[in-house]
Amino acid sequence: NAGVMQNPRHLVRRRGQEARLRCSPMKGHSHVYWYRQLPEEGLKFMVYLQKENIIDESGMPKERFSAEFPKEGPSILRIQQVVRGDSAAYFCASSRRGTGAYEQYFGPGTRLTVT
Amino acid sequence: GIQVEQSPPDLILQEGANSTLRCNFSDSVNNLQWFHQNPWGQLINLFYIPSGTKQNGRLSATTVATERYSLLYISSSQTTDSGVYFCAVLTQGGSEKLVFGKGTKLTVNP
Numbered sequence: 737n738a739g740v741m742q743n744p745r746h747l748v749r750r751r752g753q754e755a756r757l758r759c760s761p762m763k764g765h766s767h768v769y770w771y772r773q774l775p776e777e778g779l780k781f782m783v784y785l786q787k788e789n790i791i792d793e794s795g796m797p798k799e800r801f802s803a804e805f806p807k808e809g810p811s812i813l814r815i816q817q818v819v820r821g822d823s824a825a826y827f828c829a830s831s832r833r834g835t836g837a838y839e840q841y842f843g844p845g846t847r848l849t850v851t
Numbered sequence: 852g853i854q855v856e857q858s859p860p861d862l863i864l865q866e867g868a869n870s871t872l873r874c875n876f877s878d879s880v881n882n883l884q885w886f887h888q889n890p891w892g893q894l895i896n897l898f899y900i901p902s903g904t905k906q907n908g909r910l911s912a913t914t915v916a917t918e919r920y921s922l923l924y925i926s927s928s929q930t931t932d933s934g935v936y937f938c939a940v941l942t943q944g945g946s947e948k949l950v951f952g953k954g955t956k957l958t959v960n961p
Contacts (some may be wrong), residue, residue: 771949771951778952778953779937781948784947792947795947810957812915839896840884840949841940
């Protein structure tokens with residue numbers, strides 16, 4: 737029974753390029769969350785999605801960042817025109833249902849380095 | 852928004868010692884989770900414990916929701932327990948975002 741899968745595990749991009757981070761939730765989970773951990777900081781919520789819907793994007797930077805969770809396939813976090821300040825670990829989590837009553841399980845993270 | 856404070860920020864132990872990590876939160880919560888971030892950066896789910904007490908091997912956790920705190924106990928610590936321990940909460944009222952504390956960095960020396 738696979739846990740939350742994220743790929744790639746490590747991603748290096750030059751300034752101005754695009755970064756695409758993928759997340760496959762645990763089997764039976766239909767809720768996906770993205771969190772970011774900047775160097776020497778705690779984890780911060782970015783966005784919460786269900787299939788084909790963005791439910792809460794209050795933690796997403798207003799520009800260059802977008803997320804989707806299509807009907808088929810993994811959730812994608814997309815960062816356009818990356819800058820050095822985007823270097824961080826990006827974690828995806830999934831849960832069986834929302835409403836706060838269900839445990840969120842985390843993937844291994846994608847470590848983005850912008851050069 | 853809700854505030855989550857963890858203490859101590861740093862803890863150094865000798866192998867075999869016991870420790871208690873604390874998490875205080877400023878509002879009522881629907882969900883409280885403890886995580887271990889190992890030296891390789893992976894987040895490991897330890898406990899889902901909005902209230903009550905749970906045990907898993909050498910680890911146990913207690914949440915007293917009415918007094919807005921949770922405790923994580925580590926007994927007979929091992930070097931593999933090293934890393935950062937995070938507490939995270941979901942507030943009541945429909946929010947789905949976990950709010951994390953800043954963590955306790957634990958170092959267990961052989």
